[in-house]
Amino acid sequence: MENSIEKIKQEALKKLDEASSDIESIKALSVQYVGRKGFVTQFLRNISKLPKEQRPLAGKEANQVKQFLENAFSQAIARIEMEKNSLSDSIDVSLPGRPVRLGTLHPITQITRQICDIFTNLGFEIAEGPEVETDYYNFEALNVPKDHPARDMQDTFYISENIVLRTQTSPIQIRVMEKYPPPVRIIAPGKVYRCDSDLTHTPMFNQVEGLLVDKDVSFGDLKGILTTFVHEIFDEETSLRFRPSFFPFTEPSAEVDILCVMCRGKGCRVCGHTGWLEILGAGMVHPAVFENVKYDIKQYTGFAFGMGIERIAMLKFGVDDIRKYFENDLRFLRQF
Ligand code: PHE
Secondary structure (H helix, E strand, O other), X not given: OHHXXXXXXXXXXXXXXXXXXXXXXXXXXXXXXXXXXXXXXXXXXXXXXXXXXXXXXXXXXXXXXXXXXXXXXXXXXXXXXXXXXXXXXXXXXXXXXXXXXOOOOOHHHHHHHHHHHHHHHOOOEEOOOOOEEEHHHHOHHHOOOOOOHHHOOOOOOEEEOOEEEOOOOOHHHHHHHHHOOXXXXXXXXXXXXXXXXXXXXXXXXXXXXXXXXXXXXXXXXHXXXXXXXXXHHOOXXXXXXXXXXXXXXXXXXXXXXXXXXXXXXXXXXXXXXXXXXXXXXXXXXXXXXXXXXXXXXXXXEEEEEEEEHHHHHHHHHOOOOHHXXXXXXXXXXXXX
8 A cells, every 4th residue: 555655656756757848748747646536636535445553654645645746746837937937038139128218307397497598598597595594585675564464374384483484486586686786687496385285286386586687677678578488488479468466575566467378368267267367476676675685776676577387387288287296197297
């Protein structure tokens, strides 16, 4: 009895050896020996016919052989498959190389650069300032009174009583004017922060500030520069209108609308059926601001403007949810 299980085992191993690298034959051998009706299984079933005292030992040995053969078959198959794979993994120098996916600039970076290019071509220089600002630069020097709603905790992120995350790029105006005498002509892009979050507002967004100070600067110059800008960033057919408005640091102040880029003035969902879209705030620099930076208000005048970059990008690319720009979903970003 013991001999015969050992014989089955040796026979199986010999056949496994003969099957060499043929997976199908090995699978067939596995069925033949350790399958449900295989030799070893049958042997195990017949143990009940043995005299009682022989059964435990025979059973133990037969089970060991079954286990051994099962392992031998599955290891042989695994080894062959591994060899096959490593063969197909080896380098085929005749194949073309895998293309490396190039990244692209984030759409907001693209628009920021376009805006800055337009203004640098008009003679503006790029300026920067800190995102963590003092109350003085963000509000006080810009003639924003202590009780102005923008100073509320609900609208502004306070780091401490006198330190804020800048809510606008306008403090850069002050920093530049403190440092350089007139004439100045700067364009200043950067991140700004406000406690706000919905379809069209995120707590962080980007603005571009513009400032031009010189002798005899008029509101007409402001209109000319902004018209040139809008025609370049959108197209020549995009007309502008200036609506009287209020900012503490400009007087007079205006909000600038462009003809709706979606419906061209007919009225649609994007422009709230008005035919116009607000894109920026602007005005002539308030004399109080000039006094804060010790510019001679008798000699100099100037204009300033500020716009949200995401807003321009949304209109240019037809994106209706500002948050898409910050979700880092590559399926969205690869489209630009
Ligand atoms: N800082 C203003 C804002 O964030 C925009 C602005 C800039 C208005 C410069 C006038 C002049 O709304």
